[in-house]
Each structure stands twice: as structure tokens, then as C-alpha cells.
Amino acid sequence: MSRSPVVADGAISVPEKRPAVDRTREPLFELRSISHSYGRNKAIFDVNLVVWPGEVVALVGDNGAGKSTLLKIFAGYLEPTSGSLRFMGEEVRFRTPARARALGIEAVYQDLAIVDQLSLWRNFFLGKEIVHKVGPLRILRRRRMRREAETAVAKLGLTRIRSVEQPVLALSGGERQSVAITRAIYFGAKLLLLDEPTASLSVRETRNVLASIERARDHDLGVLYIDHNMSHVLPVADRVVLLEHGRIVRTIDRGEVGVEELQELIARRAQKIDC
Amino acid sequence: MSYNTSHKGMPASISSRGRARIRAFAESLLDVRELAPGLGLLFVVLFFTLQTENFWSPETMTAISSVASTIAIVAVGVTMLMISGEFDLSVGQNFAFTPIVWALLFVSDGINQWLALIAALGLAGTVGVINGLITTVFGIPSFITTLGMFFVLEGLNNLLITGHQLIMFQPSITMWLLGAQIGNTPFYMPLVWMVIIAFVFWFVLTHLRYGNWVFATGGKVGPAKAMGVATIRVKRINFVMSALLAGLAGCMQFSYLHTVTQGQGQNYELLAITAAVLGGTSLFGGVGTVWGSVIGAYLLATIQIGLVLIGVPGSFYVTFIGVLLVIVVIANVRLGRFGGNQA
Numbered sequence: 001m002s003r004s005p006v007v008a009d010g011a012i013s014v015p016e017k018r019p020a021v022d023r024t025r026e027p028l029f030e031l032r033s034i035s036h037s038y039g040r041n042k043a044i045f046d047v048n049l050v051v052w053p054g055e056v057v058a059l060v061g062d063n064g065a066g067k068s069t070l071l072k073i074f075a076g077y078l079e080p081t082s083g084s085l086r087f088m089g090e091e092v093r094f095r096t097p098a099r100a101r102a103l104g105i106e107a108v109y110q111d112l113a114i115v116d117q118l119s120l121w122r123n124f125f126l127g128k129e130i131v132h133k134v135g136p137l138r139i140l141r142r143r144r145m146r147r148e149a150e151t152a153v154a155k156l157g158l159t160r161i162r163s164v165e166q167p168v169l170a171l172s173g174g175e176r177q178s179v180a181i182t183r184a185i186y187f188g189a190k191l192l193l194l195d196e197p198t199a200s201l202s203v204r205e206t207r208n209v210l211a212s213i214e215r216a217r218d219h220d221l222g223v224l225y226i227d228h229n230m231s232h233v234l235p236v237a238d239r240v241v242l243l244e245h246g247r248i249v250r251t252i253d254r255g256e257v258g259v260e261e262l263q264e265l266i267a268r269r270a271q272k273i274d275c
Numbered sequence: 276m277s278y279n280t281s282h283k284g285m286p287a288s289i290s291s292r293g294r295a296r297i298r299a300f301a302e303s304l305l306d307v308r309e310l311a312p313g314l315g316l317l318f319v320v321l322f323f324t325l326q327t328e329n330f331w332s333p334e335t336m337t338a339i340s341s342v343a344s345t346i347a348i349v350a351v352g353v354t355m356l357m358i359s360g361e362f363d364l365s366v367g368q369n370f371a372f373t374p375i376v377w378a379l380l381f382v383s384d385g386i387n388q389w390l391a392l393i394a395a396l397g398l399a400g401t402v403g404v405i406n407g408l409i410t411t412v413f414g415i416p417s418f419i420t421t422l423g424m425f426f427v428l429e430g431l432n433n434l435l436i437t438g439h440q441l442i443m444f445q446p447s448i449t450m451w452l453l454g455a456q457i458g459n460t461p462f463y464m465p466l467v468w469m470v471i472i473a474f475v476f477w478f479v480l481t482h483l484r485y486g487n488w489v490f491a492t493g494g495k496v497g498p499a500k501a502m503g504v505a506t507i508r509v510k511r512i513n514f515v516m517s518a519l520l521a522g523l524a525g526c527m528q529f530s531y532l533h534t535v536t537q538g539q540g541q542n543y544e545l546l547a548i549t550a551a552v553l554g555g556t557s558l559f560g561g562v563g564t565v566w567g568s569v570i571g572a573y574l575l576a577t578i579q580i581g582l583v584l585i586g587v588p589g590s591f592y593v594t595f596i597g598v599l600l601v602i603v604v605i606a607n608v609r610l611g612r613f614g615g616n617q618a
Contacts, residue, residue, distance in 0.1 A: 098503065112501055115494035117561035118487070126491055127502030129484045138484040 021055040021238050026089050028053045028222040029074065029105075029191055034083035036069055043069045044080070045246045051191065051222040056213060058233040059226045061243035067226045068195065070243070074224060075107040075193050076100030088190070104190035108180040108197070116169040120161060121149035123168055124183050152186050153179060155215075156208070174198075174205030181212040185219050192216050194225035198232045210236050308555040308562075312570040315553070315603075319574060323581035333461035335580060341531060343576035344465035345370075345524045349543055350550040350568040351476050352520030356513040357551055358480070359506075360493035360560030361410065361417040363514065365402060366521035366547055368428035370540025373399040373522030374529035375432055378441040381449075388449045392526065399522025400515050402428065407514030411507045417514075425544065432537040440536040443529075454530025465527040469569070472520065477565040489513065493560025521547075542593075549600050550575055555607070574599075 029051045036044040044066045051057050059067045072078040073085075076094030085092050087103055094100045097107070114123050125145045131138040149164045156178050161170050171179065177197050184192055194213070198206045213236050216223055227233045233240060242250040323330045349366050356363050377395035380386045386394075406424055410417045443450065455464050480486035491499035492506040499506050521543070529535040552558060553574050554567025578599070579592040 097501070101503070107501075109501075112495075112497045115491045115498050115561065117494040117557075118490055122487055122490070126487065126499070127504050129487060131484050140482055140484055140487065142482070 021052050023052055025052060027051065027086070028055075028088060029224075030086040031070075031073070031080075032084045032086065034070075034073060034080045034085070036073065036078060036080045043246050044073075046083070047246075047248055049241065049248065051224055053190070053222050054217055054220045055238045056217050056223040056225070056236050058237035058240045059224060059243060060228070060230070060233060060240060064245075065243040066246040067243055069246075071107070071193055071195055071224065071226060074100075074191070075105060104188065105193065106184040106187075106189035106191070107193040107195070108177055108184065109195055114168055114171070114176045114180060117167050119166055120153065120164040120168050120171075120179070121146045124149040124152065124164075124179065124186075128187055148186075152182055156182060156212070172201075172205055174201045174209050177209050178212040181209075181216055185216055185221065189221060191222045191224065194223065196226050196228065198227060198229060206232055308564050309567045309570060311606075312554045312567050312574065316570050316574050316577065319577050319581065323577065323584065327581065327584040330581065330584060335584065336461040337463070338580045339573070339576045340462055340466050342579060343573045344463075344469040345528050346543065346546050346550055346575060347469045347569045347572035348465070348472055348524035348527070349521045350547040350554075350572050351473055351565055352513075352517035353544075353547040354551045354554075354556050354563050354565060354568040355476060355480070355489060356417075356510075356517045357548070357556050357558070358493045358560060358563040359489045359510050359513045360496070361510055361513065362421060362548070363403075363406065363517045363521075364418065364421040364544045365406060365424035365428055366517060367540045367543035367545070368425050368432060369399055369402055369518055369521040370525035370528070370543050371432050371535065371537055372402070372428045372435075372525070374525045374535045374539070375435050375441065375537070377526055378443060378529060378535055379435060381447075382441060382443050388447050392449050395526065396519060396522055399525075400519050402522075403515035403518025404511070406518065407511035410514070411510055421544075429537075436535075436537055438537070440534050441529075442534045444533065450530035450533070452530075453527045454532075463531050465524070465531055468523075468527060473565050473569050480565055485509070485512075490561055493562075495561070546575060547572075549596060552600060553603050557607075558604075 027050045031047055031049040034044060034047045034049075035042065047066075047070065049057075049070070059070060061067050069078065073080050076097040076099055079093065079095065085094070087105075092103070100107075115126065118126065121142075122145075129138070130141045130145050130148075132141060133139075146164055153164070156175070158171065158175055158179075161168065168176070168179070177194070181192065181194075192213075197209050197213070201209065210232065213223055213225070217236075217238075238254050240252045241248055242252070320330075329335060349370060353363055353366060373395045376398055377391050380394060381388050381391035384391075402424060406417065406421050409415070410420045451464075453464055453468070457463060457467065480489060488499070488504045488506075488509050491502070491504050492509045496506055521540075525535075525540055528539060550571035551563060551568045552571070554564065554569070554571030556563030556568060575596060578595060579589075582592045582595065583589050
């Protein structure tokens with residue numbers, strides 16, 4: 001587990017001032033005493049977790065701590081064995097990921113974000129194409145989608161492709177996720193789920209992905225993300241939730257402790273897990 | 276956008292800016308997938324124009340366009356299917372099966388020609404439905420499903436005409452529509468149909484939502500599904516399209532030749548895939564164009580007829596095609612034009 005300093009090479013900076021998350025609002029997503037078992041193996045024990053709109057929650061913990069299982073429950077890939085889910089104040093049950101998506105829960109996976117062979121604008125609008133309906137035909141409004149995709153990704157500063165007309169196979173892992181996050185914001189997602197978005201990314205790319213996460217928060221999305229690297233978690237997370245053996249063992253608020261203290265706390269914990 | 280950085284510090288002359296523009300233009304040309312096969316076809320045509328005296332004769336034009344048109348129509352369906360990540364090896368047998376059924380119903384049984392044609396095409400489509408269902412429900416490679424179908428249809432074709440050939444002398448409106456000569460030109464109706472079909476499917480692929488979904492399905496099923504693309508339905512529809520177009524092209528061949536044997540369409544499954552690949556369609560899905568496959572079909576036909584004209588034995592051309600195919604695929608893989616499958 002990483003014991004690198006919070007600010008690696010000064011490249012990933014920690015914004016000092018940030019409006020605190022407004023927790024008087026209706027929570028976006030709530031897990032109430034959720035447990036989950038795979039057959040006889042219990043993976044999650046009685047977890048309570050709330051994500052507010054405009055809040056970035058980082059889920060950290062060792063392999064097998066139950067991070068991915070939790071994320072899958074959020075995304076609708078798994079139905080918990082017991083407990084209840086509440087989304088925007090209403091109890092929900094997801095039988096399929098599509099159901100969760102329909103409510104505005106968007107999971108972004110590094111290797112599942114994008115179809116390499118499609119051009120950027122086709123990727124951006126895939127599954128949500130803007131069309132003219134002519135009889136049974138759904139004719140793509142190509143020019144409009146091209147323009148909108150261009151505007152939406154303009155801020156990302158993509159350097160590896162010349163235009164939105166090009167296939168995205170030249171995009172790096174980080175750029176793909178940035179595009180996917182931008183797409184989620186564009187289509188009005190409410191909760192963004194990210195599974196190790198910075199794994200195997202360069203410093204510059206990591207910074208770009210983290211910037212996209214911040215942009216999602218600025219658009220009042222809730223963000224739940226898994227990361228192994230504390231120095232990536234700390235700059236953006238409003239709350240860090242530490243999982244161990246399927247239980248939440250520690251929840252640390254950004255306001256509660258200073259960034260360095262937080263780092264130390266988690267490092268100590270991680271050391272124990274690392275042995 | 277950063278191609279002139281190496282010239283920094285040098286006076287920005289008009290010529291360097293002009294060069295940048297030319298370079299940008301050249302790069303945008305590289306995005307046109309039909310360019311390479313188009314140049315290939317141009318080269319082949321030039322070669323035979325110079326090497327033979329009668330390349331541009333009406334007879335040669337008829338020969339090339341009649342071979343190319345039917346292969347191209349089959350190849351268009353196969354291309355759609357390949358872009359969505361599947362194969363159809365049964366198109367060659369379907370190319371014989373459909374006209375055989377049509378001819379039997381219409382010529383031998385005296386059923387109304389339109390009804391007979393619709394019934395035959397319905398059967399062709401059913402073949403596609405079965406291919407699609409078996410492949411998607413059982414999750415087996417379409418290579419196997421359609422190889423099985425290939426043998427099933429071959430057996431049926433043998434059974435239906437037991438080594439004879441069906442000949443139709445009487446003029447009829449359906450056969451005229453599908454295979455007649457166009458006025459006094461050296462061209463026949465299949466060419467017209469090919470242009471219409473290619474145009475329709477080009478539009479479907481590039482301008483309809485369905486086309487977007489076809490590319491996404493073959494490109495990467497995971498993200499496509501995650502984005503809500505009905506990948507299974509796309510594949511099933513493409514299996515039906517491929518079978519229907521093969522059957523229709525077979526009926527055109529019959530209408531043009533006025534005869535059909537069980538050997539009609541032999542190798543067409545492979546020639547259609549070859550045409551598609553020569554035209555830039557990826558064997559791994561997600562990449563391809565309709566016009567590229569049409570050009571590929573013309574390449575095959577031009578080489579076939581051209582070699583005969585310069586005195587090479589007619590059956591030798593496939594050897595040449597085989598070599599060309601391998602070279603083209605090596606070039607495509609080297610240039611990374613088959614998309615992210617290496618990644």
C-alpha cells in the first residue's frame with residue numbers, strides 16, 4: 001500500500017478551500033445495514049453508508065475488504081442479501097445495472113468506458129444518440145452531436161486526437177475516463193461510481209482524472225470511488241471510508257482532521273494490514 | 276495540431292504553413308478507409324489497361340460487373356455482420372439455395388412468381404434467424420454455427436436438384452427486374468441493385484443509430500452493453516440481413532444467367548469475407564465500410580477477369596487472390612488499422 005507523500009512531486013495539489021458538503025440536504029444514496037454473501041462467504045457485514053449530492057466519498061481498504069462488492073451493490077450488479085437501499089429519499093431495489101443507470105447512477109470502469117473503434121462523438125453519445133425520427137428510422141443528428149461533444153470535451157485538453165471525428169483508440173486510460181465522466185455529467189447523472197480510476201496512470205493523467213472528479217462534484221454529483229493510492233484519494237475526497245473484512249472500520253471527514261493527519265491515520269492502518 | 280513545432284525559431288514562411296495544411300489534408304485522407312483499396316483497384320485497372328488490348332471492351336465490362344455485383348451484394352451483408360463481430364459462412368450455399376427454391380416453386384410448381392420469390396427470400400431470412408438465434412442463445416462462435424448451416428444447406432441443395440441444373444427460358448417480370456440487361460449498355464440489373472443496396476447500407480451504417488450500434492457491438496461488447504446498446508438484437512438482425520442479401524444476390528445471378536446449379540455461389544462465403552477484408556473491414560469487428568467491400572468485390576472481379584485476358588488460366592486467379600489477401604491483412608495490422616484489438 002502506498003506510503004508516498006500526500007503531494008507527489010507537487011504535481012497533485014490539494015485545494016485548501018472548498019465549500020463543505022451540505023449534509024442537511026436529502027442524502028443522494030443511502031445503504032442501510034447492508035450485508036452481502038457470495039454463497040456461504042459473507043463479504044459485507046451490516047454496512048451503513050450515505051453519499052450526499054456534491055460529495056466525493058473515497059472507499060479505501062485492502063484487497064478483499066469488500067470495496068468492489070459495495071460498488072457493485074451501488075451499481076445494481078449485485079442485490080444485497082439483506083438491508084435496504086435508498087436513492088433520493090426513496091427505497092429502491094435494482095435488479096439490473098440498467099435500472100440503476102435509469103435513475104442516474106453511472107459506473108465508469110477504466111476498461112469499459114469506451115469503444116475503441118468509434119469516433120469520440122459516437123462514443124460520447126453511444127446509447128443516447130440524438131436522432132431525428134423519420135418513420136421507423138432513427139437518423140443521427142451528426143452535426144449537432146459532433147458540436148456538442150466538441151464543446152463538452154474542450155475543457156479536457158485531450159492531446160492525442162485531432163478531432164472528435166477520430167476513433168478514440170489513441171486515447172490513454174486517463175483520457176478515456178475523463179471522457180466517460182464528462183459524458184456522465186453531460187447526461188445528468190446523479191451518482192458517479194469509479195473503480196480505481198487512477199490505477200496505472202501517470203501523474204499528469206491522474207491529475208486530469210481527479211480534475212474530472214472535481215468537476216463532477218462541482219455539478220452537484222455524488223461521487224463514490226475506490227482507490228488504492230492515498231495520495232490520489234486525499235486531494236479530492238470529502239470523506240474517506242476505510243473498509244476492513246467487509247466492515248466499515250473508520251470514517252474520516254475532510255474537516256475532521258488535517259490532510260497530513262489523515263494520511264498518517266490511514267498509513268498506520270494500512271501498515272497494519274500490510275504486515 | 277502540433278506538427279510544426281520542429282520549425283520553431285525558423286521564419287514562418289508561407290511554404291511551411293502550406294506544408295502543414297497539405298499534411299493536415301493528407302492526414303484527414305488517411306482517415307478515409309476506402310482510400311487504400313480504392314488506390315489498389317485503380318492500380319489493378321491501370322495495370323490491365325496497359326497489359327491487355329480489350330480491357331475496356333463491353334464484353335470485359337459485362338464480365339467484371341456481373342461477377343463483382345453479386346459478390347458485392349453478398350459482401351455488404353457479410354460486412355455488416357463482421358463489423359458487429361460475427362461471421363457468416365453459409366452465404367455461399369444460401370446464394371444457391373434461395374434461387375433453387377425460387378426456381379422450383381416458380382418454374383416447376385407454377386406458383387406465382389412474386390409469391391415464389393417472397394417465399395424463397397423468406398426461407399433465406401429464416402436461415403439467418405436460425406444462425407442468429409443459435410449463435411446468441413448458446414453463445415457459440417458464429418464461425419461454427421454458420422459452418423454447420425453451410426453443410427445443412429449444401430445437403431439441401433443436393434437433395435433439391437440432385438445434380439441437375441434448373442433452366443428458365445421464359446421471360447418473366449421478376450427475373451427481368453433482377454437480371455435484365457440495362458438498355459444497350461454492357462451492364463445488367465444486378466449492378467443497379469448493387470449500387471442501391473450499397474447506398475442503403477452505407478446510410479444505415481453511417482447515418483442511423485442502428486449503424487452506431489453495429490460498430491459498438493463489434494468494437495467492444497462490454498462498454499456497448501453498459502451504454503445500453505442492444506448488442507444481441509443487433510447481431511440477430513445482421514445475421515438475417517446477411518442471409519437475405521445472399522439469397523437475393525443468388526436470385527439475381529439466376530435471373531441473369533437463367534440457370535442455377537447447386538454449384539452456384541461456391542466459395543462465395545470466402546470471397547465475400549475476402550472482399551470485405553480487402554476493403555478494410557476488420558476480422559475482429561468494430562471496423563469496416565460498405566463501399567470498401569464493394570471496392571474489394573471489384574478488385575476480386577477485375578483480377579479474375581484481367582488475368583484471363585492476359586492469358587492466365589481462369590482457375591488460377593484464386594492463387595493470386597490468396598496472396599493479395601495475406602499481404603493486405605499484414606499491411607493493415609502493421610498500420611494498426613484494425614483498431615484497438617492489439618491493445
